[in-house]
Amino acid sequence: MSSTGQISGEFFLSGDEACAEGALAAGCRFFAGYPITPATEIAEHMSDRLPEVGGTYIQMEDELASMAAVLGASWGGLKAMTATSGPGFSLMMENIGLGLMLETPCVVVNMQRAGPSTGLPTMTGQGDMMQARWGSHGPYSIIALSPASPQELFDLTIKAFNLSEKYRLPVLVMSEESIGHMYEKVTIPTREKINITPRRKPNVPPQEYLPYVPDDDLVPPMAIAGEGYRFHVTGLTHDERGYPIMTAEAQDKLVRRLVDKIEKNRNAIIEVEEDGIKGADVVVCSYGISARVATVAIQRARALGIRVGMFRLITVWPFPVERVREIAKNIKAFVVPEINYGQMALEVERAAAGRAKTILIPHMGGAVHDPETILDAIKQAVK
């Protein structure tokens, strides 16, 4: 460890620990959380490590408070995050909405377990993918990432912080118990090899500053408390001054921009992994732990001579509609294994728009798919 508390090198880490180290490497200096399986280890690791890098850990009274404190810390000038699982994610929806409305950079990690309700606390699931997209009330767009290994939990947590600063919103890391509790080799680069997106600071003097005048990419620069900008922000519909305006016109202008700043920049945001798509008859579209399990089925299918491709969502929201539509033109079917009863499969179906079939391989949670069930679906798809 360096004198600044930074670490680099090769480590044997759980996904939860890798996530925490990714946050620290990204410059996260505030964590507010509440214990919940299977995300507790992230809070534990942060409570040990944050003081070493001059940061602050606080355990709040619940997830409502955790999310509120993260937003407060971000406006206080720190990069901030929280980590939770399904039941806590439900409680955070309230202030994720506030974060979207105030345009507050921060990161929320959801180590998904099997739901609904308390469900299977120690066992895996992917049932919160649509909640990630639509869980807070009102129209909005969001960014969510899905890592498939502890290394990716490290890398994508950094990416989540960078996206949150670039587009000024809470960015979600939608992982699963399986990855959070998985131990693998994780390479942590030296500090100078990690790209960090700084906060977009105001480029006008305080007396000219209006909190919600956007730059060309629709994202406004952000003042923080205590620097003399003397700004007001509110969860009410507001104008460029941050003042509440109770009209349909103000609502239209604000909400359109909040959605458009993501949707119009979607090509810069979206990251996917493709393998063997060209010439494929069938493509497996998956994410997270399910994508990892699917690679076994794909290898077996290829050994049988089936032309099968892999399309892995790294960015799950915004969804890569255009690319899925393009692939759909040249294949018979998408096979979509996910640990729920069909969530991202609905997006694949929507994007494919009838050009290719969408075959959902659901799993209700508590375990990952048997690769054979995915292989059977691949075989069916090419018949």
Place this chain on the structure above:
Amino acid sequence: MKTTAIARIGAHPLDEYLRTDRLPHIWCPGCGLGMILGTVLRAIDKSRLDIDRTTIVSGIGCTGRAAGYVKLDSFHVTHGRALPFATGLKLANPNLKVVVFSGDGDLAAIGGNHLIHAARRNIDMTVICVNNFIYGMTGGQLGPTTPEMGRTTTSRKGNTEKPFNIPYLVGAAGATYVARWTTAHVRQMERTFIEALQKKGFSLVEVISPCPTYYGRMNEQATGLDQMRYYRYNSVVKHFANLADVDISLDGQIIVGKFIDIDRPYLPAPKGENGK
């Protein structure tokens, strides 16, 4: 542009602290919130706080609107969550002076859990609790402080629940400074705010405030003046009173004064000699 009466009169002494372009405010005639906000701003002024580092956080409700009128860094957040938001803000930048404006419903009902935990942690902030015994913004419903037999639109025959005694509650939870005044005690309130703003740790000032539109009208104090008169003739100053005895009833005495002023470790912890 039309010359308004305000423009002809010239600047108000508190204009420096107000978003004058947002006035007039939305509060009803006879409401106590204007008096309380004015008193807080005078206290901030007299305390000679660095106003660039003074921030206001508020939740939802009539009181929640206070943050929108002050020309300070100010945050109007979700219902009940002003305290945890303010906790994050203060821990992220300990140099900030954080003041939370919150109504009785915002603070003691939906935010009640955050209230006791912020007091327990002894977060260094000042909370102004405006207690009008009712939910005003939504049209006069039963709140966590509505006195027994108090009438509201959801307790038309009288409240049958025991209300929270807020000073007793936060005192038990660990607050280091607790006081109560009514809007009929503007000078005392100002001195108390100045003290609370200087206090290191969790300070809470409860201000009993008229809501003639709902609470007063439904409980035989039809105007703001009636409520102010009630406060004037029924308040009893009892510094360091036994907090178990400061319950508020529909037509009884209102015990006011400074109730708690103690010291204990607070968050964020002050920096030591080595700057850490």
